[in-house]
Ligand code: FES
């Protein structure tokens with residue numbers, strides 16, 4: 001570890017009580033060495049959400065994704081076993097599969113045509129006779145651990161210390177009665193933001209602190225005075241009772257007794273209202289850039305009436321996202337101001353934000 005990196009990591013004190021705490025230093029949001037360290041220690045060493053389970057339900061179905069610079073391939077083999085691999089061919093590292101999702105009977109690299117079976121074993125290499133000290137059986141696609149919870153697929157690139165269920169606890173237990181299993185995927189929206197991925201998470205983790213100022217229409221649907229945050233081992237839940245919004249569009253699509261906002265370390269967020277769920281999955285694209293996928297799920301995705309409702313609900317979420325987008329990019333620019341290094345937390349609101357910084361620092365220093 002370079003002296004520069006050690007100094008940066010030591011600049012954050014994670015032992016202080018919230019009332020005395022400061023945020024991680026601003027350089028953590030744009031320093032390339034911190035970014036590289038996050039790629040291995042955080043994204044390469046935690047359970048990572050990668051896909052909706054329905055995409056890899058049938059034998060032969062696959063999906064690919066790149067998370068923090070690592071190409072990943074998830075496949076359901078012929079026997080029904082879900083598998084995950086590093087999506088880098090053993091020959092010259094081309095992506096063995098370069099489509100986002102689909103079906104296949106074998107995995108054929110398009111570069112020179114090496115083929116792997118759905119279990120990742122190398123089966124064929126054209127014109128490779130005579131190559132010495134080459135053991136075909138050792139040239140399979142490198143595996144990673146894969147598990148599912150409900151509609152979500154997670155992979156772990158390293159040696160997980162916990163099974164997925166333990167890592168997610170108490171989220172599966174606490175959302176049991178909330179009907180996630182009865183919701184169906186409806187649509188995806190994608191946003192590329194000119195900010196570090198942590199700015200997006202910080203914005204999510206501020207305990208509703210920015211709701212009244214940045215989201216006036218959403219604010220009307222939440223009983224802000226009772227909005228609270230619960231901290232768990234590797235996730236948080238923000239919960240707010242709902243009230244009837246003055247805005248009829250918002251009132252219609254944000255119903256139910258409570259809004260639940262779950263954050264799962266480091267980069268997945270699950271927002272739950274009655275009959276409505278959306279996930280916000282933020283993927284780093286560089287120190288200054290991230291991509292956020294919003295996946296929307298609803299109780300009914302078939303009838304025309306329900307589909308109209310769903311579109312309205314997505315429009316409300318899109319409006320909220322535009323508002324968040326603006327502040328996130330502004331924050332990224334401000335973090336580079338020579339005047340700014342760290343900030344303080346609202347004890348009443350921002351426990352989740354400090355908790356995120358503490359978890360992150362722990363992983364980076366491990
Ligand atoms: S890189 Fe895959 S076959 Fe050459």
Ligand SMILES: [Fe+2]
Nearest residue numbers: 203214215324
């Ligand atoms: Fe927001």
